[in-house]
Amino acid sequence: xxxxxxxxVCEIEFSIMSPKFVKEMAAAKIVTPELYDKEGYPVDGGLMxxxxxxxxxxxxxxxxxxxxxxxxxxxGYIELARPVVHIQFVRLVLDLLRCTCSTCGKILIPKQQVNxxxxxxxxxxxxLGDTERRARIAEIVSELRTVSKCPSCSAKQKKITLEKPTTxxxxxxxxxxxxxxxxxxxxxxxxxxxxxxxxxxxxxEWAVLTVLPIPPVTMRPSITLESGERSEDDxxxxxxxxxxxxxxxxxxxxxxxxxxxxxxxxxLLQYHVTTFFDNDVSQLPPARHRSGQPLxxxxxxxxxxxxxxxxxxxxxxTNFSARTVISPDPGLDINEVGVPKVMAMKLTVPERxxxxxMQYLKxxxxxxxxxxxxxxxxxxxxxxxxxxxxxxxxQLLEEIEPGFLVERHLLDGDIALFNRQPSLxxxxxxxxxxxxxxxxxxxxxxxxxxxxxxxxxxxxxxxHIPQTEEARAEAEILLQVQTQIVSPRYGLSIIGCxxxxxxxxxxxxxxxxxxxxxxxxxxxxxxxxxxxRLPNKDTLTGHEIFSMVLPKDFSFKGxxxxxxxxxxxxxxxxxxxxxxxxxxxxxxxxxxxGLLLRTIHKRxxxxxxxxxxxxxxxxxxxxxxxxxFTMYLSDTDLDKExxxxxxxxxxxxxxxxQELIGKYRDGSLEPLPGRSPEETLELRIxxxxxxxxxxxxxxxxxxxxxxxxxxxxxxSGARGSNIQVxxxxxxxxxxxxxxxxxxxxxxxxxxxxxxxxxxxxxxRGFIMNSFKSGLKPHEMxxxxxxxxxxxxxxxxxxxxxxxxxxxxxxxxxxxxxxYDETTRDAAGKIVQYNYGEDKIDVSRSEGGKINVKAIIESxx
Amino acid sequence: MAKSRSRKKEDELSVFxxxxxxxxxxxxxxxxxxxxxxxEKYHATMKELPKIYINEPALxxxxxxxxxxxxxxxxxxxxxxxxxxxxVVDE
Numbered sequence: 005x006x007x008x009x010x011x012x013v014c015e016i017e018f019s020i021m022s023p024k025f026v027k028e029m030a031a032a033k034i035v036t037p038e039l040y041d042k043e044g045y046p047v048d049g050g051l052m053x054x055x056x057x058x059x060x061x062x063x064x065x066x067x068x069x070x071x072x073x074x075x076x077x078x079x080g081y082i083e084l085a086r087p088v089v090h091i092q093f094v095r096l097v098l099d100l101l102r103c104t105c106s107t108c109g110k111i112l113i114p115k116q117q118v119n120x121x122x123x124x125x126x127x128x129x130x131x132l133g134d135t136e137r138r139a140r141i142a143e144i145v146s147e148l149r150t151v152s153k154c155p156s157c158s159a160k161q162k163k164i165t166l167e168k169p170t171t172x173x174x175x176x177x178x179x180x181x182x183x184x185x186x187x188x189x190x191x192x193x194x195x196x197x198x199x200x201x202x203x204x205x206x207x208x209e210w211a212v213l214t215v216l217p218i219p220p221v222t223m224r225p226s227i228t229l230e231s232g233e234r235s236e237d238d239x240x241x242x243x244x245x246x247x248x249x250x251x252x253x254x255x256x257x258x259x260x261x262x263x264x265x266x267x268x269x270x271x272l273l274q275y276h277v278t279t280f281f282d283n284d285v286s287q288l289p290p291a292r293h294r295s296g297q298p299l300x301x302x303x304x305x306x307x308x309x310x311x312x313x314x315x316x317x318x319x320x321x322t323n324f325s326a327r328t329v330i331s332p333d334p335g336l337d338i339n340e341v342g343v344p345k346v347m348a349m350k351l352t353v354p355e356r357x358x359x360x361x362m363q364y365l366k367x368x369x370x371x372x373x374x375x376x377x378x379x380x381x382x383x384x385x386x387x388x389x390x391x392x393x394x395x396x397x398x399q400l401l402e403e404i405e406p407g408f409l410v411e412r413h414l415l416d417g418d419i420a421l422f423n424r425q426p427s428l429x430x431x432x433x434x435x436x437x438x439x440x441x442x443x444x445x446x447x448x449x450x451x452x453x454x455x456x457x458x459x460x461x462x463x464x465x466x467x468h469i470p471q472t473e474e475a476r477a478e479a480e481i482l483l484q485v486q487t488q489i490v491s492p493r494y495g496l497s498i499i500g501c502x503x504x505x506x507x508x509x510x511x512x513x514x515x516x517x518x519x520x521x522x523x524x525x526x527x528x529x530x531x532x533x534x535x536x537r538l539p540n541k542d543t544l545t546g547h548e549i550f551s552m553v554l555p556k557d558f559s560f561k562g563x564x565x566x567x568x569x570x571x572x573x574x575x576x577x578x579x580x581x582x583x584x585x586x587x588x589x590x591x592x593x594x595x596x597x598g599l600l601l602r603t604i605h606k607r608x609x610x611x612x613x614x615x616x617x618x619x620x621x622x623x624x625x626x627x628x629x630x631x632x633f634t635m636y637l638s639d640t641d642l643d644k645e646x647x648x649x650x651x652x653x654x655x656x657x658x659x660x661x662q663e664l665i666g667k668y669r670d671g672s673l674e675p676l677p678g679r680s681p682e683e684t685l686e687l688r689i690x691x692x693x694x695x696x697x698x699x700x701x702x703x704x705x706x707x708x709x710x711x712x713x714x715x716x717x718x719x720s721g722a723r724g725s726n727i728q729v730x731x732x733x734x735x736x737x738x739x740x741x742x743x744x745x746x747x748x749x750x751x752x753x754x755x756x757x758x759x760x761x762x763x764x765x766x767x768r769g770f771i772m773n774s775f776k777s778g779l780k781p782h783e784m785x786x787x788x789x790x791x792x793x794x795x796x797x798x799x800x801x802x803x804x805x806x807x808x809x810x811x812x813x814x815x816x817x818x819x820x821x822x823y824d825e826t827t828r829d830a831a832g833k834i835v836q837y838n839y840g841e842d843k844i845d846v847s848r849s850e851g852g853k854i855n856v857k858a859i860i861e862s863x864x
Numbered sequence: 865m866a867k868s869r870s871r872k873k874e875d876e877l878s879v880f881x882x883x884x885x886x887x888x889x890x891x892x893x894x895x896x897x898x899x900x901x902x903x904e905k906y907h908a909t910m911k912e913l914p915k916i917y918i919n920e921p922a923l924x925x926x927x928x929x930x931x932x933x934x935x936x937x938x939x940x941x942x943x944x945x946x947x948x949x950x951x952v953v954d955e
Contacts (some may be wrong), residue, residue, distance in 0.1 A: 824906055833912050842943035852942075 019206035020093070023215045030080035031055045031067045034218050037247040039236065051243050052221055055081050059225040077220025082246070084214055084277075085253035086270045087181040089170045091278040091285060093211035098166050099145045100188060100199060100208050105154035106161060106174070109190025111198060112151040121198055141200045170274055170288045181274075185212040216277065238299040239280075242291060246276045296345060324351055324469040328447075330424075331460050333447035334625050336619050338499065339485035341422050341436035342447025343414060343467065345376060348440045351469045352380050352411035353418055359406055362810035367406060368412040372397055376413065376440075383409035414438055414469065419476045421468040421483065422448070422454040428809060430619040431455035431491070431498060451505070451621050452485060453500050454595040486610035489601070489617075492847035496602050497613075500595035501621050503722050507633060508624030509550065510720035514587040516546040516627070517710070525550050526630060530622040537581070547583040555612070556581035560603050565591035565721050576600075590721025593620065602850050639714035640733035640776050646707040650700045650734050654772055657696030661689050661765045668763075685763070686744060690729040693770055702729035736771035736779070739790040745769055746786055755782050882921045889938040891922050898928075899933045902949065913951035923952070930954040 032055040033098055038047045046052040057077030065075040072097040089097060094573050104111055113121060117730040121144065129137040152161050162175040172179045179187075188211070193203035193613055201208065236244075253269040279291040282303040290298040306312050323727060326347045333342055343351070357365055370376035372392050374492050382400055385407040404410070414420075421776045423433040434455065441447060446465055455457060470476045481487070491498035501509065518526065523544040524535060526635035532552050539548055560578040564587055576586030592600040605613040642650070667673040668685045677683045705726055709715055714732075718724045729739065746769035752760035766772065769786040779787065816832040824844060839845075846852050867926070881911040882888050894902060916923065916934055923934065932952040 341927060826908075828912075831912075834906070834908060834914060837906075837948060838943070838946060840942055841940040841946040844942070 008050075015078065017202070017205055020090075021217065022207065022210050023213075026079075026081050026215045029079050030081040031218065032080040032218075034080045034082045034247060035251070037244045037251065039240070040234075051218065051240055051247065052226070056218070057220045057222040059221050075222070077222030079220055080218035081215050082218060082250060084216055084273065085250050086259060086266075086273065087185050087214045088210045088270075088274045088277045089172075089181055089184070090211050090213050091169065091281050094166065094170060096199075097184060097188070097208070097211050098164070098172065100191060101164050101179075101184065102143055103148040103157055103199070104187070104191050104195070104494070106164075106187060107159035108154060108157040109187065109192065111191070111195040112154060112161065113198070114155040118195070118198070125198070138200060138552065141198070144198065153338045162363045163203060169285050171276060181212050185214075186208050188212065213277065216246065238293075239301060241293075242276065242280045242299055242301055243290070246273070246280060249273045249276055255340040256787075271586045282290035306697050307758040318637050322468065324471055325421045326351060326467045327464055329445045329806045330437050330458060330463050330465045331445040331447055332450040333441075334450055334505075334622065336439060336447060336449045337437070338449045338451050338614050338621070339436055340443075340449065341420055341467065342439050342441040342443075343420070344446070345440055346445050347444060347446075347467070347714065348372070348414040348438070349376060349378070350380075351414045351467070353414060353469060354383065354409045354411050354471060357404055357406050357408040357410060362404070362406070365410040365412065366401060368410060369397065369401055369404065377415060379412040381411040381654050383411065392560075414440060416440055419470055419479055421479055422446075422456075422465060423468070424458050424463065424465045426806065428457075428754065428813075429455075429493070432457075433483065434485050434486060434488055435479040446544060449618075449621070450502060451499055451617065454500070455491075455500065457487060486614040489605055489610055489613055490683075490847050491596065494596065495846045495849040495852050496596050496599070497617075498595050499607060499617065500591075500597070500601055501593040501624060502595065504628050504633075506590050506593055506720050506722040507717055508627035509588045509593055509620065510716060510722070511589075511631070511633070512623070512627045513550055513583065514546070514548040516549075516631075518544050518546075518549065520544060522630075526623070526626055527552050529621050529626045529629075532619065547585070550588065550620075550623065551578075551582045553616060553623055554578065554581045554583070555604075555608060556615065558604065558607065560600055562586075562592050562600055565589045565719075573607070589719070593624075594721060599850055606850075631711060633716075633719070635713035637776070638773075639712040640729070641707075642704060642707060642733055646703050651698050653699050653703070654735060657766050658691055658772075660692050663690050664692070665763050671725070688746065689763070689768075691736070693738050693765055697730070697735060700734045701726060704730050704734045732775045736774060736783070736787070739769035739771060739786045741769075741790055741793050746789060748789075755785055757782055848859075877954045880921075883925055884949050888922055891926060892929055892937075894928050894933040894935055899934055902933055910951045913949060915953045916950035918952050918954045928952050 017141050032053045033049065034051060034053065036047060036174075038050045039052045040050075041047050046054050055064065055078060057064045057067070057075050058070075059074050061072050064071060065078075067078045070073050111118065125137055125140060128140050153159070154161060161303040164179075165173045167440075172184060188209040189207075191208055196203045196208065199208075219239060221240075224239040224243075226234050226236045226240065228254065229235055249269060249272050252666065253266065253273055256266055256269060275288065276291070278285060278288060279299070280301055282590065283290045283299055283301045291301070292298050304311070309315065326343075328344070328347075336342055355361070355365055365379070368377060368379035369382065369392055372394060374394075379392055381389050381391055382404065384403075390400060391397065416437075419439040420436055420438050421433055422436045425432075427433055432455070434452070438449075439447075444469060448456075448458070448465075456465070458465065470479050485499070489497050489499050520542055523538070525533070526540075527549065527622065530553065535552070537556060538544070538552060541548075546589075558578060558581050562578070563577045564574055566575055574586060576588060576592055577584045588600075590597055592598040601617060604616055608616070617768060663675065664685060668681060671681075673681055673684060675681050679687065710719060714724070714729065716722075718726065718729055741748070741778045746754050748754065750756055753762060754767060755819055756768065762768075766782070769790075771779060771783040771786060819827055819835055821827050821839045824832050825838060828834055844854060883891065910931060913933070918928065918930055926934075928934070930952050934950050934952060936948045937952065938946055938948060
C-alpha cells in the first residue's frame with residue numbers, strides 16, 4: 005500500500021544569513037533610536053518605521069500596501085559601526101580559528117591528507133548517518149587543536165582561547181572581531197567541508213555580524229495602556245539600545261575619539277547584540293527593564309516551558325472547559341456529571357435561532373448573563389459576537405431573528421466530556437449528561453471512579469462542552485459512559501459496584517428479611533415503580549427484594565467470592581429475574597470481576613445495563629442508609645481460646661527461631677543447596693515467621709465471627725483484606741525491606757536497644773503485637789522504616805512506570821486490524837497475522853474468552 | 865559482521881543446531897509456490913513482512929536465501945498454537 009504524498013520534504017538546509025541577503029530582504033535601513041515624533045507618528049528610519057509593517061488599525065503598510073493583520077511585516081537592518089560576534093556561533097568561530105592557520109588561513113591538516121579526511125567523512129555519512137559524521141567532525145576538531153605549526157606555510161600556531169562569553173584571546177592578546185572576520189574570510193571553501201559547512205550556502209565570516217536584521221514590528225507590537233501611554237515590546241527596547249550605541253560608536257569613530265573610548269563602546273555594542281539574541285548568557289548580567297525585571301529577548305521567546313514551542317505550539321488551551329475538585333454523589337445517575345451553578349453560567353452551548361425556538365431562546369437572552377438559565381452572547385449570522393449585558397439586552401432582543409446563534413447557559417441534560425489525567429486509556433475521557441447542582445465541586449457517581457481511577461482526596465477533573473452538533477453526536481455515540489462499560493483490556497465490566505454498594509447488597513442478600521412496607525419503601529427509594537413482580541407476602545427476603553431491580557427474563561449462574569469450587573450450594577443463581585439463592589458480593593457486582601454485569605450487558609445492551617447497574621448501586625447504598633452500618637473497635641476482639649492459641653503460636657515461632665540461630669552458631673545448621681549458612685538461616689527464619697503469621701491469621705478467621713461490620717466488609721470484598729484483619733487483632737508480622745528482614749541501622753544491630761549480633765525475631769523487625777494491642781517502641785520504629793521505604797518506592801516507581809506506559813502506547817497507537825485480519829502499523833507493515841494470535845476482540849469477549857458452549861446453548 | 869567471520873569458525877558454530885532446543889519454535893521454509901500464494905493472500909510485499917536475518921541461528925538447518933519466507937509455528941498463551949511468517953533479509 006503506497007500512501008500518496010503531494011509534497012515531501014527531502015532536506016532542510018541550515019545556514020547563516022549573509023550581510024548581502026540581510027540588506028536585500030530589508031525594507032528599510034534603521035538609523036535612529038527614536039520611535040515616534042511629536043505628533044506620535046512613527047519616525048522614518050526609526051525602529052517603528054511604517055515600512056516595517058503596521059500595528060495600528062486603519063494604517064496601510066508602506067511596503068506592501070496591506071492593512072493590519074494582512075501585512076505580515078517586513079525586516080529592516082542596521083549597519084553596525086564595528087563587527088560583533090554572534091553569540092550563538094561563538095563555539096563554531098572558536099573551532100574554526102583553532103583549526104586553521106592564523107597566517108595563511110589553511111586548515112591545519114597536511115595537504116595530502118585533506119582529501120583523505122573528506123572521503124572518510126563522506127563514507128561515514130553514507131554508511132552510518134549524519135549523527136556519526138558530526139561526531140567524527142568533533143573528533144577531528146579536537147585533534148587539530150593541538151597542532152602547533154601550519155603544515156602549509158610553517159607558521160607557528162598560537163593557542164587560542166575563549167574568554168567567555170565573546171572575547172577571543174591568542175596567547176593572552178585579544179583578537180578583535182575585525183581580525184576574526186578577516187581570518188575566517190581566508191578559510192578556503194574546500195576546507196570548510198571538513199568542518200561540516202556547505203560552502204555554497206554559507207561562509208564562516210557571516211558568523212561575525214556587520215549588519216543586523218531588525219525584526220518586523222508585527223513581531224514586537226507596542227501596546228497602548230489605558231492612560232494612553234505607549235508601552236513598547238522588550239525587543240523594541242533592546243533594539244533601541246543597539247541602535248543608540250551604534251550611533252554613538254559611529255560618531256566617535258568619525259570624530260577620531262581615542263581608542264579606549266571606541267573599544268568601550270564596541271564592547272557595549274557587543275553586549276547589547278548578544279543580549280538581543282540571548283538574555284540568559286551565564287557570564288553576562290541580563291539586560292533589565294527599569295523595574296529590574298529581565299528583558300525577554302529572542303531566545304527567551306522560543307525556549308523553556310513558557311517559550312513559543314512548549315507553551316504555544318505544544319501546549320494549546322481550549323475554551324468551554326472547566327476544572328475543579330471532584331466529590332462523590334451516589335444520587336446522580338452513572339452517566340451524569342454534577343456541574344456547579346457558577347460553572348454552568350460560564351460554560352455555554354450555542355443554539356441556532358429558528359422560527360420555532362425563538363421564544364425559548366429569547367427567554368434566555370431576557371435573563372442575561374447574570375441570572376441562571378440565561379445566555380452570555382449572541383452571534384449574528386455575519387459572525388459578530390455580542391455580549392449580553394443589562395444595557396444591550398433590550399436592543400439585542402429586538403435584533404434576534406432566525407439564523408442568529410444564542411450562547412445559552414448549560415442546562416440539565418446537555419452533553420459534556422469528562423476527563424481525569426493521566427488519560428491512560430479510552431475510559432479516561434467519557435461523555436456524561438450535565439446536572440447543574442449547587443456547590444463548587446464537580447460531582448460524579450462513585451461507580452465511575454474505577455474507569456477514571458479517581459478518588460476524592462483532592463482529585464481534580466476537567467469538563468469540556470462540545471460546541472457543534474457533530475461534536476455532540478460523536479461524543480454521545482462513541483464516548484458515553486454506557487458505551488465504555490466493557491473494558492477492551494479484559495472483556496469484563498469496568499464499571500461496577502464498590503464500597504458501600506457491595507456491602508449493602510451483601511447484607512441484603514445474606515441477612516435481611518423485611519416487612520412488606522419497608523421493602524416497598526426501600527425499593528421506591530431506589531427508583532423502582534413497578535411492584536407487580538413483588539411476591540404477595542407480608543415478609544420479604546433480601547433475595548426477593550434484590551430481584552426487583554433485575555429484568556424479569558434474566559437468568560444467570562455465578563460463583564460468590566468466598567466459595568471454593570466444591571461449595572456448589574453457595575453459588576448465585578438467578579432464574580427468570582428472580583435471585584433464587586446465593587449471596588451477592590464483589591465477585592458478581594464489582595468492577596472487573598465475575599460475569600453478572602457482563603451477561604446483563606450482552607443480553608440487554610449498554611443503555612439498559614447502566615440503568616440496572618445504577619439501580620443495584622442505589623439499592624446497596626439505600627440498604628445501608630436505612631439500617632445503618634459501622635465498624636466497632638470490638639470487631640477486632642478475639643475470644644480467649646483464640647488469643648491463647650495465637651500467643652502459643654507466636655511463642656513457638658520465636659523459640660524455633662532461637663533454636664535455628666543456636667544451630668547456626670554452633671555450625672550444625674544444614675545449608676540449603678547453593679546457599680551460604682547465613683542465607684539459609686535467614687530463609688529458614690523468614691519461612692518460620694511467615695508460617696506463624698499465617699497460622700495466627702487463620703486462627704482469627706476461623707474463630708467463628710463473621711457478622712461484625714468489619715468481617716462483612718472483608719467477606720463481601722468491599723474493603724479490607726484478611727491480612728489487615730489479622731494485623732489489627734492478632735499480629736502485625738514481619739516488616740520486610742527489599743525482600744528480607746530489616747538489617748540496616750547501627751553497627752551490627754538494627755536499633756540501639758538490641759545487643760550486637762542479635763538475629764532473633766524481635767531484633768530484626770518481627771512485630772509481635774497487633775495494632776489494637778499497640779506497638780512497642782522498637783516495633784513502631786520498624787514500621788516507620790518500612791513505611792518510609794514503601795513511600796519512597798511508590799514515589800519513584802509511579803513516574804517510571806508512567807513513562808514506560810507512554811512509550812508503549814506511542815509505539816502501538818496506530819496499529820490497526822485490517823480487513824484481511826492482519827494487524828498492521830501505519831506504514832502497512834504486518835505486526836501480527838492473527839490479532840492477539842486468537843483473533844478475539846477482547847471487548848466483545850467475556851473475560852478474554854469466547855464461551856462457545858453458552859452461545860450454542862442460547863441458540864438451541 | 866557475519867561476512868568478516870572466517871569460514872572455519874562459521875562451520876564450527878554451525879555444528880550446533882538450535883532447532884533441537886525446546887524453546888526454539890519450529891521454523892520451515894515456504895516453497896516458491898507456497899510463498900507466492902502467501903504473498904497473494906495477504907496482498908503483501910516482502911518489505912511489509914516482519915523480518916528475520918539470514919544469519920539467524922534457527923535458520924541454519926534450512927539453507928535459505930534473502931527473499932524466502934519462513935513459517936514459524938509457536939506456542940501461544942491465547943491460542944494454544946499459532947503460525948507466524950517472517951521474510952528473510954540479509955542485513
